[in-house]
Amino acid sequence: MKMVAPIEIGICCSDLDRLMQFYVGVLGCKPINEHQVPAEKCRSAALAENGYRVARIQTPWGERLKLLEPVTAPEQAPATEWILSRRGITYITFIVDDLNAIITRLKTAGVDFLTGTERVEVRPGTFLSFIRDPEGNVLEFVEYGDIREYRPDLC
Numbered sequence: 001m002k003m004v005a006p007i008e009i010g011i012c013c014s015d016l017d018r019l020m021q022f023y024v025g026v027l028g029c030k031p032i033n034e035h036q037v038p039a040e041k042c043r044s045a046a047l048a049e050n051g052y053r054v055a056r057i058q059t060p061w062g063e064r065l066k067l068l069e070p071v072t073a074p075e076q077a078p079a080t081e082w083i084l085s086r087r088g089i090t091y092i093t094f095i096v097d098d099l100n101a102i103i104t105r106l107k108t109a110g111v112d113f114l115t116g117t118e119r120v121e122v123r124p125g126t127f128l129s130f131i132r133d134p135e136g137n138v139l140e141f142v143e144y145g146d147i148r149e150y151r152p153d154l155c
Contacts (some may be wrong), residue, residue, distance in 0.1 A: 002042045006061075006062050006063045006064070007063060008056075008063065008064040008065070008066060008107040009063070009064075009065050009069065009089075009092060010065075010066040010067070010068055011065060011066065011067050011069055011135070011137060012068050012069075012070065012074050013050050013068065013069050013074070014069065014073050014074060014076075014135065015069070015134070015135070016053055016067050016068075018056055018134050018135075019067050019133065019134060019135055020055055020057070020067060022109065022133055022134050023057050023065060023067070023133075024057060026105055026106065026109045026111075027059075027105075028060065029057040029059055029060075029065065030057060030058045030060075031055065031056075031057050032055075032056040032057060032058050032064065033056050034053065034055040034056075034057070035053070035054050036051065036052075036053050037051055037052050037053070037054060038051050039051040039071075045133050047068075047070075048071065048072065049070075049072060050070065050072050051070070051071045052068050052069060052070040052071060053068070053069045054066055054067065054068050054069075055067045055101065057061075057081035057125070059094070076136065079132070079136050082084040082127070083114065083138055085129060088122065090138060091130070091138035091139060092137070092138075092139050092140070093136075093139075093140040093141075093142055094139065094140070094141050094142070095142050095143075095144070095147070095150075096117060096119075096124065096142070096143055096149075097143065098143065099119045099127050099128070099129060099141055099142070099143035100119060102141050103117060103118070103119060103129055103131070103141075106129075106131055111131045111132065111133070112131060112132040113129065113131050114130040114131060114132065114138065115129050116129045119143070124145070125144065125145025125146065126142065126143070126144050126145065126150075127142070127143045128140055128141065128142045128143075129141045
């Protein structure tokens with residue numbers, strides 16, 4: 001497969017405005033555009049029965065998240081104690097250069113920390129923190145002592 005742009009991730013939500021405030025206001029993503037999609041267009045695409053609103057945002061690295069709020073409220077996925085207790089897409093990882101600074105911003109925003117409010121060292125020089133966004137989606141923030149060891153293709 002030859003990709004022509006970075007991967008995009010769709011996040012179904014019940015409160016698009018609240019998620020926009022978090023991803024843009026707290027995490028620093030950039031709003032790209034917002035559209036209302038009528039029922040007749042989204043039914044044929046198997047997305048929603050009664051239409052939806054979509055907002056595209058972009059990370060500083062260039063990946064895009066699509067926040068999708070269907071007219072008919074979606075079901076809430078059950079939150080579990082263990083991140084890997086259910087199948088499917090489990091979390092989104094943001095690789096950052098200063099995890100402590102991100103944790104400070106997340107504390108101020110009042111997020112739900114799954115790993116506590118201090119970074120966790122999982123390997124020498126590799127630290128992480130897991131949180132839930134305002135809709136309950138799990139996000140991972142990782143800081144590598146040397147990103148070249150993890151992703152030499154980026155250097």
